[in-house]
Amino acid sequence: MTDTKSAELDSFRDSLRRMCAPFGHEYFLRTSADKGNARELWEALGAAGALGVLIPEEFGGGGAGIEELAIVSEETAIAGSPLMLISLSPAVCASMLVHHGSDEQKATWLPGLADGSKVLGFAITEPDAGSNTHNITTRARFEGGDWVLSGQKYYVSHVDNCDALMVVAQAESGPDDLPAGLKVFLVPTDAPGLTKTEISVDVISPELQYSLFFDDVRIPADAIVGAQDGLAILFTGLNPERISSAALLNGISRYAIDKAAEYARTRTVWNAPIGAHQAISHPLAHAETMLAGARLLTEKAARDHDAGVHAGVSAAMAKLSASEAASFALDAAIQTHGGNGMATEYGLATLSGLVRLFRIAPVSSEMLLNHIAHKALALPRSY
Missing domain, CATH: 1.20.140.10 (Butyryl-CoA Dehydrogenase, subunit A, domain 3)
Structure with a gap:
């Protein structure tokens, strides 16, 4: 790593440390007790450009990488407010959209993910699949020009706090000879047929855990992400x-x-x-x-x-x-x-x-x- 790059990372870390200082462990406990999703900290990180560091500049991000986002995760925790959401919305979901999203999906989601005004969740875990992703049973069938999702997800974080979920499901063959198999779909959290139930866990965190049920949740054909890329x-x-x-x-x-x-x-x-x-x-x-x-x-x-x-x-x-x-x-x-x-x-x-x-x-x-x-x-x- 060049001296210039090292100096830039040190400066970024210093600025983050100052910004996170007001959001210490007392804040973490308070927002957890209130089920407040640490929104004030999240908005401060978004305003500072910290949430969008790995998103391309053309979509309002910093054009950097996971090394910079890792510093964001580390510094919030050093302050006393570790946020799991950083590992999900800006890391998992933004990364998948940057590399596999359509032009429309990128334009719709990446600017909001970069400034924190939009939040995405990631729904992959199921009660009977365990660590074997190939055993996922949530299904997506193509019907009447739409995708229709049926099934259950388990331990999905901060569903109450996000605009949509990136849901992993077993797709039947779709339009344009799309092969069957595991696919990722963007599903709004207010979609009809999607219900959530909070899972009570003995973990202090502003990010709650949910069980999800998809009862013929209908989403448009273009809600699939990276269609041909599959797994x-x-x-x-x-x-x-x-x-x-x-x-x-x-x-x-x-x-x-x-x-x-x-x-x-x-x-x-x-x-x-x-x-x-x-x-x-x-x-x-x-x-x-x-x-x-x-x-x-x-x-x-x-x-x-x-x-x-x-x-x-x-x-x-x-x-x-x-x-x-x-x-x-x-x-x-x-x-x-x-x-x-x-x-x-x-x-x-x-x-x-x-x-x-x-x-x-x-x-x-x-x-x-x-x-x-x-x-x-x-x-x-x-x-």
């Missing part, structure tokens, strides 16, 4: 999602370690700061080392992706290492605080559910290990 469109969005998720986790690690280190420097017991004791200092030093490794892997994955190098393995490694580092760092920070680590005012235990979630979603650690074993080590698959 390939998904891979355009999945690596950015993993890289952005890793960056968010790195931000949580930084947040937790910084709080713990400050506490260890100032909390005095038996006439000495507790940080002088190796039982306190060593776990934090270990957490710092794990974070450094996770950040390097995340940086490599982002640069691989932006350079057009296949980033599947590096993105998997980044997400895996970042989730393990964040789990260790948060636990060490809580332990450093003793009983205060469980107090809401110290803002640590309130992140436990979210950090644990990222070992399951958006892809489980076990599936990441499977991918690394198969692609990096040429080991056979059991599936």
